Amino acid sequence: MFDDRSPIYRQIAEQIKGDVLRGVLKADEQVMSTTQYAAYYRINPATAAKAFQQLVDERVIYKRRGVGMFVDAGARQRLREQRRERFFTDVLDPMLAEARALDIPVADIVARLQQHSEPGDAR
């Protein structure tokens, strides 16, 4: 579930962000409580709480006192914008570096991309 290396709270936060991004967790939907999360993943509740605090600070989720935590209505859009910026540096650039090392021409990559994208996808 968690890799044995980077801080667990950061991994939890990333997971929840991923769920929001993919629409698994919807706007204003309740997320698991820190104690549920801790029991489910066998981690210290303080670690889970730290992850949730980070998500509150980043406005991915919000707290309703005495009720629980919910997905912020604008979170998905904001995460998308952040990830779009990172997409080129985190995903595309390493791919191009690998392609260069393998001597794959950019034209081949473009052709493959065009083959894969449905007509409806072009925006």
Add this chain to the structure above:
Amino acid sequence: MTLSIQTTHLQLRYCDTVAVDDVDLDLPGGKIYGLLGRNGAGKTSLLATLAGFRKPTAGTVRIGGEPVFENVRVTTQICLIRDDSGVGDNTDPLSDILAMARMLRPSWDEKYADELMDRFALPRKKTLGSLSRGQRSAFGVLVGLASRAPLTMFDEAHLGMDAPTRQLFLDEVLREYVARPRTFILSTHLIEEQSPIFERVLVLHEGRLLLHEELDELRSRGVSVTGPASIVDDFVFGLTVLGEERLGPTKRAMVYGTLGEDSLRAARAHGLELGPVALQELFIHLTGGLR
């Protein structure tokens, strides 16, 4: 209810062996602590002193603000379970040991003990001596959990348990901790398996406290730097290097500490690969490496 722990210049000596040496601890109550250390580092001696089983040779121990040695008011609130589970005599049936615990421990929860007997599938009528190693450990853990002692310590209490039982043990510690916060200390060598439930980690080395840190802080402390050997050497110059490995022209150095933005940029610019270091690896190198 939870209990805090304070020690100052704590020392425990057996004849000419110093088992615990000048340990200063200030542990707030209501957390789960992991106690790590190599064989002979002093974990068992430290826990025995915290539990009031042993009198410090020098220094002080305060549990919930009070001295612990020969102080019944405090010792009844502490439960230390050891791997060889000294919870009863080998000739006693488990049901008798449970009855005794109920009498001796003010916070004992009989219903919970019953529940755990079923969950760990332990035979009430059998004697402690007739149990398997893993069953004895499970019974010890049961006594620790059902004691609901404000300070509960497990000294490698999982020894001999199979994987599902160990998981049950960790699950119960967490469940109890959430439902009724108390101070837990678990000493262990199963770092990767048990550390996720810790909030803080204590590392003892040769009787001394090497570090006391939040688990997640510690996990983010180690950085591995991989790349061509000479570039790695230049990069790690002046940093705390815990260990190095070489594979042909490639070198992997383990650095202890947090790298600043500048260092991260420099590493990327030189094409070095940065990665995290597993807690167990960090522990191995912090406590002297592979000898």
